[in-house]
Amino acid sequence: MFDQVNGLPVHALVLHAAVVFVPLLAILAVVYAAVPKWRPRLGWAVALLALAAPISTFVAKESGEQLYNRLVSNGLKGKGLEILNDHMDYGSMLLWFVLGLGVVSLVMVGLTFRPGRQLPAVANVVFVVLTLVLAAGSLYYVFETGDSGATAVWGSY
Secondary structure, three states: OOOEEOOEEHHHHHHHHHHHHHHHHHHHHHHHHHOHHHHHHHHHHHHHHHHHHHHHHHHHHHHHHHHHHHHHHOOOOHHHHHHHHHHHHHHHHHHHHHHHHHHHHHHHHHHHOOOOOOOOHHHHHHHHHHHHHHHHHHHHHHHHHHHHHHHHHHOOO
16 A cells, blocks of 8 residues: 555655645644634644644655665665665654644644633643644654655765
């Protein structure tokens, strides 16, 4: 299922969704958490991205593992294998951060989606801090995963 479509690796086809959805979720979730007056306008987008980003990241990770297995069985060794191992480690960490960000975002939207519904100040601070930490981790790992993947394919330039 995650291996190939018409001879093309699924990974090459789906990774771009994660590259787009993860940063969008990170940015909009931080704005949603930090700027309460924008919540009515952003709630639907944050909720959709809180679902789309983890799903696209999961599919990219699973399809990447299939591609990795195919490359290893075809005899990949040496520096290329080391780079891909780093790439896979970054991708695994990215999935955990994005899952956390997705869950926190959905809970936050669920608690504040009604017009005029405000969180207690302490809860608001907790959501802002959690969102900032998870968004920063997600952005860091989406960059590192993409950079190591590009290095594996195109070399270091």
